[in-house]
Amino acid sequence: MAVTLRTLDTTSSVADQQIAIRQAEDLGFRLVSVTTGRVGGGVANMVTLLQQPGAPPTPITLEVVDGALNQGAQEAALNNAGRQLICYGSMRVNGVAQNVAAWRIQA
Amino acid sequence: MRRLVLVAGCVVLLSASGCGTPRVNLITGTTIGLKATPGDGQTRPPQVMLGYKRGEVALVPTSGNGATETTDAQSALASFHFSTRWFGHTEIDSFIATGNAARHLGDSTEYAATLAKVTLGVVPDAVQQRRVKLTAQAEGLTEPQAESVLASLNYDKKPGKSAKASINDYILDAQTDVLVERLESAFFRLP
Numbered sequence: 001m002a003v004t005l006r007t008l009d010t011t012s013s014v015a016d017q018q019i020a021i022r023q024a025e026d027l028g029f030r031l032v033s034v035t036t037g038r039v040g041g042g043v044a045n046m047v048t049l050l051q052q053p054g055a056p057p058t059p060i061t062l063e064v065v066d067g068a069l070n071q072g073a074q075e076a077a078l079n080n081a082g083r084q085l086i087c088y089g090s091m092r093v094n095g096v097a098q099n100v101a102a103w104r105i106q107a
Numbered sequence: 108m109r110r111l112v113l114v115a116g117c118v119v120l121l122s123a124s125g126c127g128t129p130r131v132n133l134i135t136g137t138t139i140g141l142k143a144t145p146g147d148g149q150t151r152p153p154q155v156m157l158g159y160k161r162g163e164v165a166l167v168p169t170s171g172n173g174a175t176e177t178t179d180a181q182s183a184l185a186s187f188h189f190s191t192r193w194f195g196h197t198e199i200d201s202f203i204a205t206g207n208a209a210r211h212l213g214d215s216t217e218y219a220a221t222l223a224k225v226t227l228g229v230v231p232d233a234v235q236q237r238r239v240k241l242t243a244q245a246e247g248l249t250e251p252q253a254e255s256v257l258a259s260l261n262y263d264k265k266p267g268k269s270a271k272a273s274i275n276d277y278i279l280d281a282q283t284d285v286l287v288e289r290l291e292s293a294f295f296r297l298p
Contacts, residue, residue: 002265002272004279007226020227023235027242027279047227051275053246 001050004029008045010092018062024049025056034102035089045091057107065099082106132166135185230282237287238278244294245274252297259293
């Protein structure tokens with residue numbers, strides 16, 4: 001399956017970035033990871049997608065986790081029952097670096 | 108809070124020669140005015156006003172020897188890109204080329220790809236529905252058919268990917284009505 005790398009607007013809200021990923025998934029792309037990196041020399045929210053025909057089992061959700069929380073509290077936030085964590089990392093939301101979890105409801 | 112976000116304009120005049128001789132004159136002017144007024148969360152709703160004016164004139168010679176590998180001032184290319192998230196990020200780009208540069212760029216898939224937006228953004232529902240339909244159509248393509256679609260679009264296969272996978276990428280990157288329509292036309296032309 002082909003891998004597709006795209007970027008998200010670092011100045012967008014987490015809601016808009018979530019919609020952009022959901023729209024990509026509706027076109028047969030599955031989210032593998034989101035992270036802040038560099039593309040073309042500039043800071044970018046990098047999205048790695050896997051081409052996989054068919055609708056996703058459930059829509060993806062992006063959730064900002066408070067970076068002021070200690071490690072244990074952040075880990076607890078990622079362990080909510082019924083959620084399948086796809087990835088957890090740093091993204092720029094409204095231009096600011098945030099810890100963001102990408103998950104979907106377990107089918 | 109009320110603010111004037113952007114007022115931009117440009118006028119370019121290129122003149123290749125004087126009167127009475129073969130020449131190219133390209134005049135392009137674009138003015139964009141965007142005013143965004145956030146609401147106060149109570150009685151005043153957010154408002155946006157967008158004004159757009161564009162004029163272009165290209166006078167190309169009707170006589171002359173035409174283009175060669177080393178001489179040509181007849182072709183002209185002018186492109187303009189504007190995007191805004193209303194109360195957020197706003198981009199404006201203008202590009203002008205004449206002569207062989209314009210011809211080569213116009214044929215370049217790399218140039219077309221650069222013009223196409225590759226940063227994923229929120230796509231209007233109407234455009235998204237058309238992209239979903241295109242995805243379903245692409246799923247049914249054989250690899251030779253997919254190669255045929257790419258050829259008719261003058262799009263290159265993505266490095267390391269099949270023609271079908273490449274088309275899926277192009278569908279993902281088609282975030283405007285124009286780019287989606289271009290893909291739809293290519294699919295429509297399939298035998």
